Amino acid sequence: MKRLSAWYGTGGIKRAGPMRFLLYVNMVAIVLLAGALARLYEGEPLPWLEQGERGAIAEAPVEPGPAVTGPAEPNPAETPAEPSAPLTIEQMMALQLPLPNPARMPAEPEAGAEPEPPREIVILTEGAYPPFNYRDGSGALSGFDVELARALCENIEVHCTFAAKPWDRLVPALAAGEGDAVIASMLIPAAGRESPASSPGLILSDRYYSTPGHFAARRNAVPLAATPSALAGRSIAVQAGSIHQAYVSMRFPDAKLEIFPSLEAAQQALAEGKAHLLFGDRNMLLRWSASPDGACCRLVGPAYGDAAYFGKGAAIVLRKGDEKLRDDFNVALAALIADGTYARISSGYFSGSIY
Structure with missing residues (x-):
């Protein structure tokens, strides 16, 4: 008690006054600093900075803060009064939003476009x-x-x-x-x-x-070589006045021509064995040999395609x-x-x- 009364009586209170004041100042400084840091975190300039310094801080990039787990409360100052315009593709890409799928979007009909009818x-x-x-x-x-x-x-x-x-x-x-x-x-x-x-x-x-022109022969006949010497003396049925008659006369001069008034008559002569060969239009002979009337005969040798005669x-x-x-x-x-x-x-x- 004497020591305590002596301490209070000998200036202890005077020594404790300055310390309490320093504690008070420190607490005020901590509170002000914490408030300043909070305002700085929210993007507001510090109140004790000059106008130029505030602008510099406002323009400085702010590092993103930690992820917010809870739903953020909307800022009334940033809430538009009216619906905003649709985002552009660039804005959606910047925000990493899914782009619209053109295949799912309804096609807009072209004005006045009609399918062109076939010619x-x-x-x-x-x-x-x-x-x-x-x-x-x-x-x-x-x-x-x-x-x-x-x-x-x-x-x-x-x-x-x-x-x-x-x-x-x-x-x-x-x-x-x-x-x-x-x-x-x-x-x-x-x-x-x-x-x-x-x-x-x-x-x-x-x-x-x-x-082209072509030869036809009976199916059971021995094939003859299509050379002038091999056909010398052989009978060849042809249609009178036809290009086929003219061609055989030129190409096989030693052959024996059997001249008939029509191709049908020449075909009948070959079928009955009245001629060794028949020379005529290849296409007509193909048609005839595929029919019952021409089943007796077939085409033999090469096709003759001399354009001067057969076109x-x-x-x-x-x-x-x-x-x-x-x-x-x-x-x-x-x-x-x-x-x-x-x-x-x-x-x-x-x-x-x-x-």
């Missing part, structure tokens, strides 16, 4: 030249020319209709705009051979079948100015040959391909 073209043919073009039992146009034309039109995705015209009216009808193409076994012009396709103002496709084949005939359609037909024809469609169509009329 319609008219194919002119004769309808009186079997097996290439003719009318079947129901009166509908049929034959190799017609079936191939349909396949070509399907390949180039155009709608085709057919119109039959007499042979001598096919080219005039094409020139008058009554059709867009002639597919009627019209031969490609060649020296010494007349063809309506040689008229001015016309263009031709690639050949869609060839027309370059048959082509599609179009008007000048329709080069695009002609080129489309050429591309389609090559495609039908490559995928086997041509061979399938040909086998329906002949015993082999006529390309």
